[in-house]
Amino acid sequence: MNRILQNKIRASKTIAVLGHINPDGDCVGSALALYNYLKDNMPEKEVTVWLEKPPVKFSYLRGFDEIRTAPDKDFRADLAVALDVSDRGRMGDLVPVFDGAKDTLNIDHHVTNPGFAADTVCLPDSSSACEVLFGLLERDRISRETAACLYTGIVTDTGVFKYNATSEATMQTAGFLMTTGIPFGEIIDRAFYRKTWPQNRILGKALSQAERNEDGKFIWTVVTFREKEAFGAQSSDMDGIAEQLRLTEGAECSCLASERIPGQWKLSLRSAEVVDVSSICARFGGGGHIRAAGCTITGKLPAEFMPEIRRLVEEQISQ
Ligand SMILES: [Mn+2]
Structure with a gap:
């Protein structure tokens, strides 16, 4: 397993998690997945999550109400992790939070990603940022709440396991996430099919x-x-x-x-x-x-x- 995320987290006390403007299910899901993973396993870390106002339909994900939407120019994190962000400018008003960090990591799956962070894990063959992030986490430390976030992102970016980027690895990831006891049918409805x-x-x-x-x-x-x-x-x-x-x-x-x-x-x-x-x-x-x-x-x-x-x-x- 790629230890880059673990190594960077170990070296950091304050961690800022970020996503892109107009956040979709993969963005909200991957950002909150990392947020929950860190909260569950490393309570000594000071973790914050920053996104442009996300769609309220994702409010079933744990940590949704803790998302910070207002930029803070003076915020200095030891580590900023950008998820599902294909380009620095895609962080919009929150770019200063990313730029203010001592160290940066970008976890993404867009083929156009130029590598704007200090380190980048970008897998263009992956269905979603959530699938890439899953590969960087230790499976036995993934809670049901974190799994729900990851599943939400995969469901969103694959159009419920339908688009071309859906692979055997995608299905195996989804299969593992199901074993944590997530309400997978309800997640699919809420993230994808439900309409107002x-x-x-x-x-x-x-x-x-x-x-x-x-x-x-x-x-x-x-x-x-x-x-x-x-x-x-x-x-x-x-x-x-x-x-x-x-x-x-x-x-x-x-x-x-x-x-x-x-x-x-x-x-x-x-x-x-x-x-x-x-x-x-x-x-x-x-x-x-x-x-x-x-x-x-x-x-x-x-x-x-x-x-x-x-x-x-x-x-x-x-x-
Ligand atoms: Mn995505």
């Missing part, structure tokens, strides 16, 4: 008013600002709608147009295996990945831009 009331209602609204072309390969839907307001839905509540549309039998490509503010349309496109949606979004100044991309359109109505999107999608499908 406005989220589910706006999803239903968007799906019920969806349309599709003649062969059913392109499916689209439009949600206006007024409709979002009526359901009390935020822009972030639209996440997952385009993906759900794409899962329609026979569909190759989906498009959700949601009005962010009056007159400004956010488009989310998803495809199954043929259409390069990033090239379509690039025409409108957006971008993303081949199978998932987005763009923003202002000054046009859906009745004007959606036929254009449809034509571009159909063009690619017919090629």
Whole structure:
């Protein structure tokens, strides 16, 4: 086992644990996993955990209420450990806490990581920062609470053991974590599937008013600002709608147009295996990945831009 984490911890009295802006399940999970691991096994250490305000849905993880969100320029830790952070700037307002530490370590899994810390453990083939961190911890010192944090991160970053980065090692890690007695089904629901009331209602609204072309390969839907307001839905509540549309039998490509503010349309496109949606979004100044991309359109109505999107999608499908 790589002893770098143990060695650095042994040499430090005060330890600051950090993650990236807009923290997701892997970020919150890995940060709190290390926090809990240190609290459980080394109570003599002074450990603090720092994150930008994390989503409240992760409040089931122990230590959630102890997360510090306000930067402290004068804070000097012996060791700062950044988790799931692919780039120094990704720590946002909390960069000074990292920079103020005498020693630094970065535990990550992003292939683009330039190695900004004094030492870096970055395994791009790992599913998640939580999987990388697990490899650095002593198994028999992992409590149920720490295991719940690690499991949360793995579930989030693998889309519940579905994305390509899911490996045999991922499943073995998850299997070990289950042996600690974590409520794994509940964790999957809370971290991944559970939706708020406005989220589910706006999803239903968007799906019920969806349309599709003649062969059913392109499916689209439009949600206006007024409709979002009526359901009390935020822009972030639209996440997952385009993906759900794409899962329609026979569909190759989906498009959700949601009005962010009056007159400004956010488009989310998803495809199954043929259409390069990033090239379509690039025409409108957006971008993303081949199978998932987005763009923003202002000054046009859906009745004007959606036929254009449809034509571009159909063009690619017919090629
Ligand atoms: Mn991650």
